[in-house]
Amino acid sequence: MARKPYTSEQVKAMLDFITGDHLYPEVKPYIRNAVLCKRCGTVAESGSRHAMNSCECGSVSADGGLDYLRRAFREGAEFTELSEKNPAYKDPNGTDDK
Numbered sequence: 001m002a003r004k005p006y007t008s009e010q011v012k013a014m015l016d017f018i019t020g021d022h023l024y025p026e027v028k029p030y031i032r033n034a035v036l037c038k039r040c041g042t043v044a045e046s047g048s049r050h051a052m053n054s055c056e057c058g059s060v061s062a063d064g065g066l067d068y069l070r071r072a073f074r075e076g077a078e079f080t081e082l083s084e085k086n087p088a089y090k091d092p093n094g095t096d097d098k
Contacts, residue, residue: 028066
């Protein structure tokens with residue numbers, strides 16, 4: 001007996017599970033993830049998850065894309081935070097303002 005073909009909803013659910021898209025909501029917590037290095041004057045900006053980028057002198061780095069903020073910096077590094085929260089994002093854990 002032949003198996004019925006998958007519905008489009010079933011295919012989407014399987015692809016979401018395989019790619020991990022079900023873990024990352026469409027509305028991201030941030031609309032920008034960037035820092036300005038005060039030493040060299042360049043901006044380090046992370047545009048996608050797990051994409052760490054550094055300023056030109058390597059003093060400060062931004063990581064996390066629009067999903068989370070992570071900073072790496074050398075001792076004594078000075079920087080200005082340029083990241084912006086997404087006002088449309090609603091934290092599923094209820095910790096928006098923490």
